[in-house]
Amino acid sequence: xxxxxxxxxxxxxxxxxxxxxxxxxxxxxxxxxxxxxxxxxxxxxxxxxxxxxxxxxxxxxxxxxxxxxxxxxxxxxxxxxxxxxxxxxxxxxxxxxxxxxxxxxxxxxxx
Amino acid sequence: xxxxxxxxxxxxxxxxxxxxxxxxxxxxxxxxxxxxxxxxxxxxxxxxxxxxxxxxxxxxxxxxxxxxxxxxxxxxxxxxxxxxxxxxxxxxxxxxxxxxxxxxxxxxxxxxxxxx
Numbered sequence: 760x761x762x763x764x765x766x767x768x769x770x771x772x773x774x775x776x777x778x779x780x781x782x783x784x785x786x787x788x789x790x791x792x793x794x795x796x797x798x799x800x801x802x803x804x805x806x807x808x809x810x811x812x813x814x815x816x817x818x819x820x821x822x823x824x825x826x827x828x829x830x831x832x833x834x835x836x837x838x839x840x841x842x843x844x845x846x847x848x849x850x851x852x853x854x855x856x857x858x859x860x861x862x863x864x865x866x867x868x869x870x
Numbered sequence: 871x872x873x874x875x876x877x878x879x880x881x882x883x884x885x886x887x888x889x890x891x892x893x894x895x896x897x898x899x900x901x902x903x904x905x906x907x908x909x910x911x912x913x914x915x916x917x918x919x920x921x922x923x924x925x926x927x928x929x930x931x932x933x934x935x936x937x938x939x940x941x942x943x944x945x946x947x948x949x950x951x952x953x954x955x956x957x958x959x960x961x962x963x964x965x966x967x968x969x970x971x972x973x974x975x976x977x978x979x980x981x982x983x984x985x986x
Binding site for chain 2: 797800801802803804805846855856857858859860861862863
């Protein structure tokens with residue numbers, strides 16, 4: 760799986776959009792970008808994934824650059840419950856291997 | 871969505887004893903389950919891959935005789951930490967792959983193991 764780079768921490772005001780960047784310059788053509796988050800002392804939670812088109816679901820939006828070397832996860836209206844560590848992972852969709860977690864971004868939502 | 875449970879959520883044991891952790895897929899059948907370990911302020915590290923009806927595959931550096939994995943059914947995998955020592959204290963998390971085409975992984979809530 761390709762390696763990803765994320766900022767170690769970010770702050771965001773409650774109610775504002777949280778934009779979390781991820782660099783994945785060595786991503787392969789068949790690898791998707793996945794985002795998970797882990798709230799303190801809980802198991803990771805799947806958020807969203809995409810290949811090259813922007814994706815949106817009830818939790819977030821995923822914007823992938825045209826060259827696919829970076830992406831941004833957007834939480835449109837952050838709440839205090841969104842405080843968590845967010846992990847960006849690139850992998851083949853449908854792969855049956857375990858996930859490789861980097862250090863992620865610790866997002867802190869400020870009241 | 872698919873739900874994965876773990877039991878117990880917390881366990882404290884004495885050094886030298888063995889501890890069993892269960893991982894269950896509640897509303898789907900899981901052909902493959904994974905076990906991860908997470909030390910404080912660190913990221914999750916994959917320990918092993920468990921396939922129903924076959925032997926688990928362990929990551930490099932994980933002792934297979936110490937961390938026994940059994941995946942006897944499509945809804946249950948167990949991790950037994952044998953002869954536990956304080957350095958085994960950690961947060962153990964399992965995940966399961968569903969039988970649908972996306973092979974998405976669903977994570978359990980984790981088990982906090984403290985070895986005294």
